Amino acid sequence: MTLQEWPSDWMRGVLELAVMRVLADGPSYGYAIAGRLRDAGLGEPKGGTLYPLLTRLEASGDVVPEWRAGDGGPGRKYFAITPAGRERFAHLSEQWRGFTTVTTFITTPSKEKHHV
Amino acid sequence: MSSDHPLRDSSSCSTRESWLRDFALLLRTRGVDGARIGDALAEVESHCDDSGQEPTEAFGEPADYAASLHLPTTKPTNWTMNVILPVLGLVIGANFVLGAVLHWSSGVAITVGVVASMVVFVAFVALLIGFFGKVVTSRGALIAWFGAGFVLMVALPLVLPQALATVHPVIALVLGLVFVALGLMAVRQIPADPIVDPRG
Numbered sequence: 001m002t003l004q005e006w007p008s009d010w011m012r013g014v015l016e017l018a019v020m021r022v023l024a025d026g027p028s029y030g031y032a033i034a035g036r037l038r039d040a041g042l043g044e045p046k047g048g049t050l051y052p053l054l055t056r057l058e059a060s061g062d063v064v065p066e067w068r069a070g071d072g073g074p075g076r077k078y079f080a081i082t083p084a085g086r087e088r089f090a091h092l093s094e095q096w097r098g099f100t101t102v103t104t105f106i107t108t109p110s111k112e113k114h115h116v
Numbered sequence: 117m118s119s120d121h122p123l124r125d126s127s128s129c130s131t132r133e134s135w136l137r138d139f140a141l142l143l144r145t146r147g148v149d150g151a152r153i154g155d156a157l158a159e160v161e162s163h164c165d166d167s168g169q170e171p172t173e174a175f176g177e178p179a180d181y182a183a184s185l186h187l188p189t190t191k192p193t194n195w196t197m198n199v200i201l202p203v204l205g206l207v208i209g210a211n212f213v214l215g216a217v218l219h220w221s222s223g224v225a226i227t228v229g230v231v232a233s234m235v236v237f238v239a240f241v242a243l244l245i246g247f248f249g250k251v252v253t254s255r256g257a258l259i260a261w262f263g264a265g266f267v268l269m270v271a272l273p274l275v276l277p278q279a280l281a282t283v284h285p286v287i288a289l290v291l292g293l294v295f296v297a298l299g300l301m302a303v304r305q306i307p308a309d310p311i312v313d314p315r316g
Contacts, residue, residue: 029162029166030159030162030163030166031162031163031166031167034167046174046175046176047160047163047164047167047169047174047175048174048175048176048180048181048184051159051160051163051175051185052181052184052185052186055185055186055187056186059186059188067158067314067315069315075158075162075314075315075316076162076166077155077158077159077162077314
């Protein structure tokens with residue numbers, strides 16, 4: 001499954017939340033975050049999409065970066081979610097759940113609604 | 117996730133280096149400081165090492181990616197003092213010294229073309245500083261910009277040889293050395309802002 005399988009407008013709206021969700025599990029670096037999103041079925045965002053988003057999250061204080069030496073490989077920039085970021089993520093994810101409930105209701109054909 | 121790609125050939129290495137050079141130049145001309153440029157370069161390199169992708173594949177064109185990052189800018193507070201005056205001093209000084217050496221017996225003629233080429237130089241640098249975001253969209257654009265300026269600066273003294281004044285070669289030599297010395301001193305005053313790799 002690739003990123004292009006979902007409408008790009010939807011991806012733009014949800015990518016920040018999805019990245020924060022990955023970071024809520026612990027610090028991670030760009031390529032690993034992209035891999036987690038790919039494995040979850042959201043598609044793998046390009047570096048040109050992912051890093052500007054991480055830079056924005058860094059600038060807003062939602063994540064903090066730290067360069068760590070790799071195991072025999074290149075150093076990697078890890079991002080850790082901050083308490084403020086975690087709080088914002090909780091708020092946004094609650095909103096997102098409400099949003100998807102509403103959009104699911106709206107987009108479900110009337111016939112199916114009676115069976116729910 | 118792979119970390120090394122033994123099949124990466126020298127051409128892809130040079131493609132990556134070229135992309136990184138352009139990207140660094142574009143960030144520099146946008147006024148991003150050296151530490152942030154180093155950080156952004158290391159991010160790209162690290163991602164490409166992990167994914168095995170080339171920068172163009174993963175990040176697109178350097179100009180688009182540089183613009184999308186919205187990194188804070190810290191433009192030099194005084195471009196006139198930091199760039200134009202030092203280089204102008206060196207150019208005028210070199211002109212005088214060269215003129216004195218080449219025309220030791222006849223004196224150094226200050227021509228309409230020489231004055232015009234100095235004006236062109238200042239205009240090109242000033243326009244570049246004022247509109248660098250529009251002018252410098254790639255390394256090629258920067259080379260073309262300076263290339264056009266250089267051709268004009270060389271051509272004007274040749275097509276406008278009318279003398280405005282003639283200076284004694286000794287005076288020209290002394291003036292030239294003073295200008296060169298002032299230019300060098302001004303260059304040394306430019307604050308260093310090296311690109312630092314955060315990975316050490």
